[in-house]
Structure formats: structure tokens, C-alpha cells
Amino acid sequence: METWRLIESPPGRGDWNMAVDAALMESVAAGGACCLRFYTWSEPTVSLGYFQEYAARQTHPASAACPLVRRATGGGAIVHDRELTYSVVVPADHPLVSPPPELYQVLHRTLVAALAEWHICAALCDDSSHVPVAEEPFLCFQRRASGDVILGGAKIGGSAQRRRRGAILQHGSVLLARSLAAPELPGLAELGGKLIQAAELGQAWRAHLAHDGMIDWQSALLTESESQQASQIAHETYRGADWTFRR
């Protein structure tokens, strides 16, 4: 068994949530233990994929009033509202990233297993069709990639990675219920008929993850150093116009 830190964060702003993930990445790259973090958002927030153009948000008027943060990870935009968000950070040479897709697979298959506890029969997408970049929808949950978590034909879970020397960050979202800021996206409540709370899904998910990944959880808070670093990263990067409007 390998001991990982388990961090359950209170609802946070977009810039803080992204900065905490970045600080954890630096912590793991410096030799810290692997960690799993569950978090939610203090208000409905749009996160833009790293390479997406800011102007593209104009194509989605339902989320126009939401604050926006640019992620360090790629893919499409996410409207973080009625969802559970997770991040996992592991060293770049961890067995779960050799080969790299394994980290997606273990998180997504354990999510499917956790949902089965509510008799929700989600599955992993095996769609490998290639959509030209210019034709990809604005929203991540309207895109499809092999390994995404699908329920009733709709995507309800997806993840993305940032790979830096020393550490790999993977974060992702599970749609618990439809958001007024993204009314085209049904969640588990609409598709599975169950309104599951973020905390209870997190609890079930981490139990399956512990079993599948041979992980022993150690509940933890951010260290003082990580909190300070996250504050600095939020201020210097995620709140900055240079970052947000870089494309």
C-alpha cells in the first residue's frame, strides 16, 4: 500500500482552486507525497482550457455572467457549478503514469464503480473519432475522448493532465446535476435519477480508488508553505490579465 494525502477543500474561488492544484504540483515535484484533493466552487465559475481563446466564451451566453479562470490543463471549457471536482498529483515517474493514460483509467473506472453503488450504470467512452480542433465544441462536456465517463449517451465525467518535470497533475469534474449556467448539460440527477452530494460521491470514489490503486489515505490540510505558495500563484498567475487573456 502507498500512503497518499487526502485533501478535502471547502468551496473556493476559481483562481484559488487552480492555484492550490499548482502549489500541490510543486510540492510533489519537490518530493512530497502523492495527493488526492476533492473540491467545489464558491460560485458558478467557467474554467477555460489552457489553449482556448478567451473570445470563445462569447459563444456560450448562458455562462456569460460567471467569473472565469484559465486552467493550466487543456481541453474545453467547464462550467463548475453543481459538480464534484478532483485533482490528483503524482511524481512524473509514478507507476500510475506509466503508460500515461493509466492515471485517467484508474480514476474513471473507479468513478464508474462508485456510481454503481447508487445503481447508476455509467461506462467509459470508447469513441476514438477525431474531430478537427476548429470544430470542437466550446464546452468540455460536449466533447468526447476515449475514456471519458458516459451515462445515457452524455458525458458526466472527464479529466485533463498537466505534465511538468517532476510531477503530473490530473484534475477533472463530475456533473452532479444540471447547472443554470450550462443548461444543455445534464448531470447525474437528470440522467441517473439520483441527487448525490459531492461529499458522499467523494467518499465512495476514494474507497474504490484505494482498493484499485492500493492506496492508503491520510487526511491532510494544505501545509503552511503550500497555502502561501497557492496565495502567491493565485495573485501572480490566475488573477492576472496576462494569464487569463493570453489567447
Add this chain to the structure above:
Amino acid sequence: MKPETLLFSKTHEWVHVETDSTGAKVATIGISAFALEALTDLVYIELPKVGRTLKTGEAFGEIESVKAVSDLYSPVDGAVVATHDSLANELESLPSDPYGNGWLVKIKLSDETALQELMDYAAYQKQCAEEGH
């Protein structure tokens, strides 16, 4: 170019050093076939501007595949003298010719010390085998 003639960094960049008409050493940098296979379908790439000075180990660009954004690291010290800008429009072809038309940047070396830290192809293959690629 054949990979056997190249040098490799631990972070999967390849290096080919030539001497230009002024006698300066210029390194051509790309991404190894092993790394490209792990990245899978490529979506975006961002390369540095010509003239930027890089230190060994400094991130000089980023590449996005369907599921991950990865930093690209300079294996040498020097100044960027050319970038393969058209690659952004033909990323799907990168994996088919990683050691030729897949070059990313050319860097005029300011110091050759870092070259001694790079691996030959045999050593790099061993590293890849250990990483499980």
C-alpha cells in the same frame, strides 16, 4: 536524421548539433518518438520567439495532446535562432517524422557544457524501457 546520431535529454527532447557558416554551434531540438507516442493525438503547440535566451532545463514551449498539456524543456544553453512555426498547422504529421520535419527550434549555443549531460540513443532507449513506454 536517424535517432542513433542524436543526443537525448531525460525529458525526451532530442538534440542535433551542427556548426554554421560562422563557426558557431547550433542545436536543433525536437521531441522523441517515444514521447510523442505517449502524448497521443496532438492538438496545439506553442514555441518561443526567435531571440529568446534559454538556460538548460528551462521550459521553452508547450504541447497539448487530447488529454494533457506538457512543457518542453531546453536541453542546452543559448539563444533561439529559428522556430518551426508551420508545425502548428501540421501537428498531426509530427509523429511520422519526429527526427526530421518534426524539429521544433534551433538554438545557437552559448555554452557546450550541457551537451555532456545528454544521453546517446542506447542510453535513452534504456531510460524509456525503465519508464515503461
